[in-house]
Amino acid sequence: MKKLSVKLGILFFLIIFGLITFMFFFLHEGIVESRVEEELFSLQSRGNSHRAILEKHFNKDIIDHVVLMESESNTDVVITDKNRKVLASSAPSSTFNNYLKSPVSNLPRDGEIVEDKWDKEPFISTVSPIEKNGKLVGLVYMFQDTASVHSLINRLNEHFVLSGWISVILTFIIIIFLSKGITKPLIKMKEATSQISKGHFDVILPKTSDDELGDLAKSIELLASNLNYLTEERNEFLASISHELRTPLTYIKGYADILHKRELPIEAQKKYLEIIVDETNRLSDLIKELFELAKYDKNSFEIQKEPIDLNQFFKKIEQKLSPAFIEKNMNLSAYCPPNLVIKADSHRLEQILFNLLDNSMKYSQNGAQVFLKAWKSKDLIHIIVRDNGKGIPDKDLPHIFNRFYRVDKSRTRTLGGTGLGLAIVKELVQAHGAEILVKSKENIGTEFELIFRGD
Known part of the structure; x- marks a missing residue:
């Protein structure tokens, strides 16, 4: 019972078996009821037919003729006068005494059913009135042995049982294939996850349907x-x-x-x-x-966004870093149009720009020019840090944001870099929901571009 295919198979089988059983029961009851109604209708029609003949000639010869006709069939007839006194019968009338005792009043022209309990009584029965000039002169009782109805129902039951077994067997076979078809890809996935848990990540699963x-x-x-x-x-x-x-x-x-x-x-x-x-x-x-x-x-830090006037923000950065640039005989130029406001964490934004400007200062020669610039285009705010320093080789550009990655290991160690600065910058930029791009050419310079949404 631990296998999913077995559980699914049992579940499907119980559901389908329940539906089939209900449908077979409903269909069986409908067919039985329909067949009994047909038998009663046929019996009623036969009685009405005899009634029509007797209404034309209600005498002993015609009565005996009707009785004789029924004695050769699988039904029986009892003809009585209006007081239910037996005039003639195709079988011993004592057999039908219990049915003849039932009072008859306001009998409709087409007659009525006297007994329809085929499963409890030995006969089903109908009665039809014989009238002359609008007055009741006699009654025609028709009887049919319910043994024939039972025989019919038994044959019907045999067919239903056979159909039921065939349906159950076919359902069982279909469910086996269906449950295996559903669980096979799941088993493959289970095996794949087991391989992953053991450290084998080269997992390829077979293509399944688009579901x-x-x-x-x-x-x-x-x-x-x-x-x-x-x-x-x-x-x-x-x-x-x-x-x-x-x-x-x-x-x-x-x-x-x-x-x-x-x-x-x-x-x-x-x-x-x-x-x-x-x-x-x-x-x-x-x-x-x-x-x-x-x-x-671990996302254990928060970005506290607030409106920042970039023009004033750039001036503060320029004041803080200019002494370091002057000491290395470099020039830092910051430009931002007035009234340009960005929503960002001021401390984290300062950390981003300090890292980028520090990199430009470290990897540029004496007399280098470093630019910090911002502008707004549509709903986006662009900030660039550009230098005319050593530049980054094309092969290294895709990896510069990786932790501990260095373009020039020996020079970076001499300059005191850890190889984590740009990794930190990328994390902080992404935490703002912003984007960072880089362009660089060897011996020409490097440009980092930050793109923030203007909301």
């Missing part, structure tokens, strides 16, 4: 693909983070051992201590950014 089962199969394949991607990303992330943590720790441990075990001049000690401090700061920045990314992955 809910087909959608489920596609969803499982997509899930396997996503899990494979996430597993690869996790492994790559763990490898990268172990490398990133190991390098500064190696420096710190190595130079700390040198300072501890050797007696060095003051200048050498200062030099080694500076290296230790730099690597400690690098490690601290890396851990801080990892915590930031962890918060974004």
